[in-house]
Amino acid sequence: MKKMNVPFQTTISDPPVSLPEHTDQKYTPTHSISILIGGAAGTGIMTLENILSDAFKRSGYFVFSTKEYMSRVRGGSNTTLLRISDAPVNAPCWHVNLFIALDADAISHVHERLTSDTIVIADESINNEEIAITSMPMLETVKKVGNIRYANSYVAGVLFAMLALGTEILSQSIETLFDDQKPQENETAMQEGFSYGKSLTSSQLPKLPAPVSGLDNSMHLVNGSAAAGFGFLLGGCNMITSYPMSPSTGVLNFMASMSKEFTLLVEQSEDEIASLNMVLGGWFSGGRAMTSTSGGGFALMTEAMSLSGVSEIPAVIYLAQRPGPATGLPTRTEQGDLNLALYSGHGDFGRIILAPGDLQECIDYGYLAFELADRYQMPVVYLSDQYLADSISMIETVDFSTYEQRRYIKTTEASYHRFTFNDTGISPRGVPGLGEGIVVSSSHEHDERGQSTESYQMREKMVEKRQQKINLTIAEAFAPKVFGQGSIAVIGWGSTKGAIDEVLKELNDPRLFQVHFSWVHPLNPEHLEILKATEANIVIENNTTGQFADILKSYDVNIDHRILQSNGFSFFTDQLKEKLSKIIKEEK
Amino acid sequence: MKHPLDRTNINNAWCPGCGNFGILKLLKEVLTELDLDPKNTVIISGIGQASKTPYYIDTHMFGGLHGRAMPVATAIKASNPSLNVIAEGGDGDMYGEGGNHFMHTIRRNPDIIHIVHNNMVYGLTKGQASPTSQKGFVTPVQVKGVSSEPFNPISVALALKAGFVSRVNIGNYAHAKTVLKEAFLHKGYALVDIFQPCVVFNKVNTYKWFRDNTYELESTYEKNNLLSAMQKALENDPIPIGIFYQSERSTFEEHFRGEDKKALFTLSHDLKKLQALFETY
Numbered sequence: 001m002k003k004m005n006v007p008f009q010t011t012i013s014d015p016p017v018s019l020p021e022h023t024d025q026k027y028t029p030t031h032s033i034s035i036l037i038g039g040a041a042g043t044g045i046m047t048l049e050n051i052l053s054d055a056f057k058r059s060g061y062f063v064f065s066t067k068e069y070m071s072r073v074r075g076g077s078n079t080t081l082l083r084i085s086d087a088p089v090n091a092p093c094w095h096v097n098l099f100i101a102l103d104a105d106a107i108s109h110v111h112e113r114l115t116s117d118t119i120v121i122a123d124e125s126i127n128n129e130e131i132a133i134t135s136m137p138m139l140e141t142v143k144k145v146g147n148i149r150y151a152n153s154y155v156a157g158v159l160f161a162m163l164a165l166g167t168e169i170l171s172q173s174i175e176t177l178f179d180d181q182k183p184q185e186n187e188t189a190m191q192e193g194f195s196y197g198k199s200l201t202s203s204q205l206p207k208l209p210a211p212v213s214g215l216d217n218s219m220h221l222v223n224g225s226a227a228a229g230f231g232f233l234l235g236g237c238n239m240i241t242s243y244p245m246s247p248s249t250g251v252l253n254f255m256a257s258m259s260k261e262f263t264l265l266v267e268q269s270e271d272e273i274a275s276l277n278m279v280l281g282g283w284f285s286g287g288r289a290m291t292s293t294s295g296g297g298f299a300l301m302t303e304a305m306s307l308s309g310v311s312e313i314p315a316v317i318y319l320a321q322r323p324g325p326a327t328g329l330p331t332r333t334e335q336g337d338l339n340l341a342l343y344s345g346h347g348d349f350g351r352i353i354l355a356p357g358d359l360q361e362c363i364d365y366g367y368l369a370f371e372l373a374d375r376y377q378m379p380v381v382y383l384s385d386q387y388l389a390d391s392i393s394m395i396e397t398v399d400f401s402t403y404e405q406r407r408y409i410k411t412t413e414a415s416y417h418r419f420t421f422n423d424t425g426i427s428p429r430g431v432p433g434l435g436e437g438i439v440v441s442s443s444h445e446h447d448e449r450g451q452s453t454e455s456y457q458m459r460e461k462m463v464e465k466r467q468q469k470i471n472l473t474i475a476e477a478f479a480p481k482v483f484g485q486g487s488i489a490v491i492g493w494g495s496t497k498g499a500i501d502e503v504l505k506e507l508n509d510p511r512l513f514q515v516h517f518s519w520v521h522p523l524n525p526e527h528l529e530i531l532k533a534t535e536a537n538i539v540i541e542n543n544t545t546g547q548f549a550d551i552l553k554s555y556d557v558n559i560d561h562r563i564l565q566s567n568g569f570s571f572f573t574d575q576l577k578e579k580l581s582k583i584i585k586e587e588k
Numbered sequence: 589m590k591h592p593l594d595r596t597n598i599n600n601a602w603c604p605g606c607g608n609f610g611i612l613k614l615l616k617e618v619l620t621e622l623d624l625d626p627k628n629t630v631i632i633s634g635i636g637q638a639s640k641t642p643y644y645i646d647t648h649m650f651g652g653l654h655g656r657a658m659p660v661a662t663a664i665k666a667s668n669p670s671l672n673v674i675a676e677g678g679d680g681d682m683y684g685e686g687g688n689h690f691m692h693t694i695r696r697n698p699d700i701i702h703i704v705h706n707n708m709v710y711g712l713t714k715g716q717a718s719p720t721s722q723k724g725f726v727t728p729v730q731v732k733g734v735s736s737e738p739f740n741p742i743s744v745a746l747a748l749k750a751g752f753v754s755r756v757n758i759g760n761y762a763h764a765k766t767v768l769k770e771a772f773l774h775k776g777y778a779l780v781d782i783f784q785p786c787v788v789f790n791k792v793n794t795y796k797w798f799r800d801n802t803y804e805l806e807s808t809y810e811k812n813n814l815l816s817a818m819q820k821a822l823e824n825d826p827i828p829i830g831i832f833y834q835s836e837r838s839t840f841e842e843h844f845r846g847e848d849k850k851a852l853f854t855l856s857h858d859l860k861k862l863q864a865l866f867e868t869y
Contacts, residue, residue: 007856220869233862238852239667241659261865262857265666265844270692274659277652281663284650285630285671286853289663307653398866400859409853431853432630432648432664433671442643442651443635451598452643452651 004434006286008405012426016476017371019364020402027062029087029505030209035159036081036096036113038106042074045102047177048152049080053392055156055173056084057221059165060211064089066391068569071246071330077109086209090358090393090498094572097206098162100155107131119205121158134200141192150182150189157190161197163208170194220395224388224495225250227359227395228318231366232290233258234403237316239265239289241278246330247386248292248320255292272297276304280313284441286409286431288370290316295324295337302344305379309349309466311441312419312427314373314380321385323568332568333386335494335542341381342521342551348463350376350470353521355383357497359395361518362388367403374408376473377429383520385542387570388495412437417448421461425468470522477519479527484513487535488587490580493517493548496540499571503580506573511535512584520548528555536560536587538580542570560587591616593626595646602637607784607795610758611705612641615674618768619647629672632661634686636712637786638678638705655685658693658702662840665698668851669841672772673700680710683719683739690741694748697776698840703768704741704779706755707786708793715789725792742821742832745779746814752778753817753833757798759783760829767831776839783829805830 035052039045049065056063064083070076081096083089095115101107101122114120114131124135136158142150153174160170170190178186222230229251232240240255242248256266265287269275275291282289293301298319308315319341323334341353352372356365365382373380410416410428416437420427427448430439440450445462447453483501488511492500497516504512515531517523531537531552538561539549546562553559561583565571593616602608619629629647633639635654642649648671652660661675675682675693682690682704693702708725710716716729719739726733745753752774756764764782771778783798803826810816817833841849 004851004854006853220866222869226869230862230866233857234859236856238855238857239663241663258865261861263845263848263852263855267666267696269659270688273656274689274692277656277659278663280652281632281650281660282667282852284660285664285667286851287663287667288852289667303653304656311651400863400866405856405859407853431668431851433628433668433851434853436627438627438646439648440643440651441649443653444651450649451595 006407006409006411006434008407010406010408011428012375012408012424014406016375017404017406019368020399022360023396027087027212029085031206032083032085032089033098033206033208034081034083034093034096035098035100036079036110037100037102038077038079038110039102040075040105041069041072041078043102044149044152045078045080048155049082050177051152051156051170051173052082052159053221054177055160055170056082057219057394058169058172058216060213060215061085061208062088062212062215062219062394063221064091064391064393066092066387066570069331077105079106079110084208086212088394089502091502091573092570093574095574100159101126102151136193136196141196142189145189145192146185150185153186153190154193157193158197161194162200162205167191167194218396220397221392222359222395223250223390223392224359224362224384225390226254227362228356228366228382228384228389229254229258231363232316232318232370233262234363234400235367235370236288236405237290237370238263239279239282239287240292241267241269241275241282241289242292243269243272243275243297245294245297247322247389248294248318250389251292251318251320272300273304276301276315276317279315280304280308280311283314284431286434288374290318292318292320294320294322295340296326298337298340298344305351306345306347306349307443308379309345309347309351310443310445312377313441314377316369316373316380316382318382318384320389321383323566329568331386333542333570334566334568335385336544336547336566338383338520338543338547341383349466350378350473351521352376352378352380352473353383354380355494355518355520356388357494357516357518359393360398363398365518371406374406376469377426378469383494385495409434411435412439418450419446419448419462419465421448421465424472425465426472474522474524477522477524477527479524480515480517480519482513482515482530486511486513488512488584489515489531489534489537491515491517491531491537491539491552493520493541496542496571499573499576500540502573503577506577507581509584517548523551523555525555528552528557531557538563538583540571540576542566593619593646595644598644600644601640603788605787606637607707607758607786608637608641608705610761611703611782611784612644614758614761614764614768615641615703616645618765618772622769622772624672624772628670629674630664631674631676632657632664633675634677634681636678636681638676639681641676655681656689657681658686658689661700662693662696662698665700666841666844669699669845669849670851673698674703675700676703677705678711679704679706679708679720680718683741687719691744691748694745694750694777696840697751697837699776700778701771702777702779704781705784706741706781707784707790709786709790711786711789722792740821741779741781743818746818746821746833749814750779750833751776751835751837752831754779754831755781755783755829757783757802757829759795759798760802760804763804763829770831774834775836801825802827802829805832
């Protein structure tokens with residue numbers, strides 16, 4: 001047989017990888033302004049979001065944007081929120097400074113998010129008895145320009161004038177974004193909007209903070225799906241087999257676009273059962289495969305999770321959560337599938353659950369998911385959610401060369417046995433066609449060769465071997481991140497990281513500090529000691545029962561308060577601040 | 589009879605007289621006669637008596653879940669196109685539990701051999717009807733006899749334009765060997781549905797029954813005509829055996845990789861390129 005070279009070939013005796021150090025936050029926020037855009041699906045809110053995000057970034061601002069939308073392709077009422085600041089923003093707010101209503105329905109859809117200070121701008125054809133509207137001749141103007149589609153550029157122009165920004169940067173953004181679809185008409189519409197915006201006397205809008213110089217070149221505007229995708233590619237992913245399901249499809253689309261650039265097989269499977277079975281086939285023959293899904297699809301994968309467990313074949317599952325049960329709220333967000341991921345699959349076997357909290361972690365943990373699956377030969381579930389996947393935020397340049405590449409694949413000898421016992425519980429993983437050995441993999445309980453067995457002694461040994469692997473993952477688990485110090489821990493996991501961070505900074509209460517878990521399972525009890533030395537622990541999570549709080553309790557961590565939510569939204573900083581303030585008043 | 593491809597030190601779990609023994613022998617002989625390297629060959633199976641086959645033959649193997657061999661086999665072939673890939677299982681496994689994967693694997697056309705042991709009954713669960721059981725077949729569960737139409741894998745495969753569609757009877761060993769060899773030589777998905785008796789739970793469809801109720805497709809039969817193949821596939825008294833249809837087209841792996849047959853484990857991504865793509869955001 002031809003001798004084949006495996007790049008980065010290594011063994012379990014290598015100590016675990018560590019993630020590259022990332023530089024600390026160097027920006028101090030003064031203030032931010034929030035802009036909400038509302039309209040029907042298919043009318044181009046996303047286009048407006050793209051124009052404005054790009055233009056604010058070019059103007060030297062940090063931009064955060066997030067959307068909430070209905071499960072329909074046209075019509076309904078959707079919104080996108082933009083927050084503009086002089087420091088990174090990683091969470092949404094409920095009340096807004098400015099609301100752009102693209103149609104009348106948008107106003108009734110969001111009226112609870114408007115305060116007496118909110119400036120509402122809408123087309124002159126829209127009236128509302130209760131809400132003061134700053135009117136603009138949007139429809140009439142863009143019809144003159146040629147098409148109602150130019151409304152987005154018109155609105156961008158109005159907004160930039162109101163914020164006392166120039167048109168030069170906005171023109172650049174429009175030219176870039178519409179390079180193949182009528183940039184000239186969009187430019188004209190924008191200029192019309194800009195001159196109308198300048199004529200508006202209403203100037204209650206908070207001033208923008210001073211722009212940050214050099215920002216545009218050092219920062220990248222990325223959503224959570226793309227960041228996760230970059231992480232997976234960094235982890236060497238070369239196969240993705242998925243059935244499309246909101247809100248996981250962003251990753252599938254991203255990977256598909258990347259298949260033009262890399263050797264990366266992308267297959268839309270007939271169902272989620274096939275998806276994860278394909279992933280196992282891919283890893284078995286030496287690929288680095290993953291699947292993307294949401295709760296309902298993952299429910300179908302649980303049998304193959306179990307197969308990954310017994311056959312010790314690695315797997316990476318990107319699970320973007322949405323509210324259940326069943327179809328639930330297909331396009332909205334929740335952290336309700338932690339227990340599903342944790343308990344999925346029949347029988348006892350190890351698994352790792354990761355839940356990134358921001359863009360940097362989306363990349364880091366995407367890379368890590370593949371590294372860990374390969375190292376421990378077990379399934380790794382990467383938990384994201386609609387909020388994290390769809391939100392766009394800014395991240396500093398990531399140096400991909402600083403992430404260590406490894407492949408835990410063995411070139412086998414003729415005497416090779418796939419499930420050899422050793423003191424780690426992790427047997428070197430051979431693949432067909434690499435070396436002289438035969439690779440035998442079985443869904444049955446098996447002996448060291450992989451041959452199925454019903455010997456109770458062998459069963460006991462194999463159970464012990466799989467337990468050894470679990471123990472190793474506990475010993476090598478990443479500790480939660482601790483920000484600040486104090487007597488009351490505010491605990492979160494996954495996508496709540498940015499909201500909790502912002503609220504704690506705003507409350508500025510010396511008792512409060514943040515403990516954030518991005519490595520969610522298995523937990524190392526030593527890492528939880530910090531939570532046993534506090535006066536109180538508050539867990540914040542976006543589900544009904546406090547699934548993670550219950551896990552912490554099982555390790556004898558006291559949970560004094562739970563701030564829970566399951567209305568389909570992620571946590572809004574202003575609402576969360578109120579809830580947390582109330583609790584800490586009780587803690588006096 | 590010893591064979592170089594026998595896996596040693598095993599305890600065969602099939603019943604004496606089972607048709608599976610013949611299929612195991614057939615597969616070992618075909619692999620040897622075609623000079624296929626067992627170290628470059630993978631057999632993927634699901635669950636059931638037929639799915640135990642790869643435990644008795646010394647090639648690489650993936651013993652998977654009930655009905656799920658096809659997606660596994662497709663991915664194995666795609667991540668290392670130079671491997672010989674065989675998916676093997678019974679009628680319940682491949683046509684019942686795995687029915688959806690059966691259809692969609694045919695559509696994908698990976699270069700794999702699909703061997704289905706078809707005994708028209710469930711063996712391992714002890715005698716219930718299978719998707720191919722004939723109407724009226726009485727079992728402990730189908731007490732009034734099977735009422736569902738039997739699944740016709742040949743016509744289903746043809747409807748999906750499978751590139752190689754065949755059926756053999758293990759009781760007609762020499763013919764079965766000729767057809768299985770042709771399946772191995774075919775580029776793309778190849779279905780070999782093998783009639784075999786379950787000597788314990790199916791007292792109707794016996795060695796004799798299969799002999800009396802099948803006939804070999806005539807030597808003049810033209811296997812490149814989809815419509816006449818479909819006509820043959822619908823004949824059931826007697827049932828034709830042989831290659832119903834053959835037509836080559838590009839495979840699943842070729843769609844992704846073209847002529848590149850390098851195993852994925854020999855490759856890694858260009859991180860400089862990844863960096864450059866990230867910088868465009």
